[in-house]
Amino acid sequence: MTSEVLIVEDRGPIRVITLNRPERGNSLDARLGKALLETVRETAHSHSVRAVLLTGAGRSFCSGDDIAGVLALTGAEDLSAAAADESGQFYYPLICSALRAAPQPVVAAINGTVAGAGLEIACAADLRLCSDTARFGVKVLSIGHAGCAALLPRVIGWPRATELFLTSRWMDAAETHRIGLVSSVHAETELVPHALALAADLARSATGAIGCYKSFRAQTEHQSADQAVLSQQQLHETVLANVDDASEGPRARIERRQPRFTGR
Structure with a gap:
């Protein structure tokens, strides 16, 4: 390129x-x-x-x-x-x-x-x-x-x-x-x-979660504060359903080790 x-x-x-x-x-x-x-x-x-x-x-x-x-x-x-x-x-x-x-x-x-x-x-x-x-x-x-x-x-x-x-x-x-x-x-x-x-x-971070955050940020730019707060349920559900690192992070915390994020 x-x-x-x-x-x-x-x-x-x-x-x-x-x-x-x-x-x-x-x-x-x-x-x-x-x-x-x-x-x-x-x-x-x-x-x-x-x-x-x-x-x-x-x-x-x-x-x-x-x-x-x-x-x-x-x-x-x-x-x-x-x-x-x-x-x-x-x-x-x-x-x-x-x-x-x-x-x-x-x-x-x-x-x-x-x-x-x-x-x-x-x-x-x-x-x-x-x-x-x-x-x-x-x-x-x-x-x-x-x-x-x-x-x-x-x-x-x-x-x-x-x-x-x-x-x-x-x-x-x-x-x-x-x-x-x-x-x-x-x-x-x-x-x-x-x-x-x-x-x-x-x-090195959970970049899949970053992508979800950016998408949610764009979605809520024109929402009221109350609407945006309630919409975060959708953000959490999206991350849990689509981001593998969402399970790696809590597991690493429980096991007291650094997370091994893949970006997926």
Whole structure:
């Protein structure tokens, strides 16, 4: 699946996906958008991949849609430059949806600039870490567009997301950590090793239960608190019926040993 614009590497049960357009800030064009979407969808069906690490090459995680592609969608340029499929559907919402639907835990290692569509993609990950040199921005209003109104508000709340949209300002790593957008901040050279260690811990866990949790999370997003609490009966029944590790965990606890989770 590795291509000129996307590097895909399996490190045991961890799939490392690296956006590889560093000369363009890893912005999404048609090639990268299509490659990333296809890779995430294929990964979701892989039984050997138990955790995903998403990062970017160079000094950016993903700076959003390629500006030339955005201009193309106005009809001013060739549509083939845009980060959209033949029907005009943007790739980044499909990528976000695929990341959220994937049963594996997804860790985003945000190594530098992230903006616009790239920020929504980061918010689609289950966990986010960043380097101390990373910067985060919505930035779409500065080019006359609107966006980051789907996943960013779910992570940091509507008031903060609205302020970032309206001001087009950058946030540094310390601020994003303070508001909960990232769980930890690391020196630039230590980011990926820390993210890999986290992904390895997750890969050793009961990843079948993680997949059930992610599915339940999506199901209950629009339910009331009472509805969601009552729906957890369905979550418990699903795990007991479909996750082999659900019996291994309690057995290991009773036998006073470490569980041997298989991810099934």
